[in-house]
Amino acid sequence: MSDPRPTRILFRRLAILAGFVAVLWLVQTVNWATGYSLNPAFGLIPRHAAGLDGIAGMPLLHGGFAHLASNTPPLLIMGALLALTATRALFTVNAIIILLGGALVWLFGSSAIHVGASGLVFGWFGFLVTRGLVDRSPVTLAAALVVGVLYGAMIWGVLPGQPGVSWEAHLFGAVAGAAAAIAIRTHVHAPRTRAVDRR
Template sequence: MRTFLRRAGALAGFVALLWVVQGLNWVTGYSFNRAFGLIPRHIGGLDGIVAMPLLHGSFAHLMTNTPPLLVMGGLLAATATRKLLAVNAVVVGLGGGLVWLLGSSAIHIGASGLVFGWFGFLVARGVVDRSPVTLGAALLVGFLYGSILWGVLPGQPGVSWEAHLFGALAGAATAFVVPTHVHAPRLRNMRK
């Protein structure tokens, strides 16, 4: 329980950080997006691989990402093992790296790549691990957010479908590459 509370606190801190960054970004006329957004195939845009999830184009943009971050992040906090940092590093690094290599020439920002990465990971992990817990998490995420898969298709102006697509693919790949089996709590010897 202590581990879950620590992870839930870290998730709440991350989401709070997103809102603080958004406030500062807004105050500066969204200068952070130009300075730290992911710019495909530009050396100066490489830092955007890490910074992209922290930056948003408006408060409405961040508001759209906040509920799925909390729900899927909560499921990760409740079901992931010690590999949670590795999962996030691969999702952000691989997903962002693919956007940098193959994305359209624009400034890519937003946590939706991370949202799609967590979605891909949670669904694929249910298939890979096949424990009741991970299958239940996969079904819940699929039921609540399955319609987001339409976001991997091009066509919406101003939306980085590439971050959505590559985030989902990175998340699914992570489920196969980073073992994160949910284990039953260890039984302890009990004295009567």
């Protein structure tokens, strides 16, 4: 008899992911309606005490609808890949990516207001690639790399030189994701195509 729990867990994770993206669009609408007043109030401002709350606020804020629209597909696809392949501890993994990645941007980022969820996407990318290497999971590793290439050339996104792009958030997000993969012993695996018969 097949165990329904993995399916329920997957659907719950996907529902949380969809809800998170919906919240981003709601926040963006409020931000737009208020003349983007949320960005200076809650964005990450490196080496300023007033910008510390931006460590948590940065992934929720965007510079415009086009910015959020460009982040939405990789959020959904990379997030779904993470939900499908990681076995546990996703809350802790995300906390490390947000807190460590944001703290590194606050310490070493350029003098600007840093906003956007792309640091989280790069964190998931770094986590999946590192866990794929550690767990020797070629399917997961290959899938993460394909998504990275298709959406915004992730490998190049960690390099400076793109005006208006927080490459520091990309770089430190990926670093934080790799650190989470090493620190948290959650395995990744290829998506299962059939249920396990437990007797």
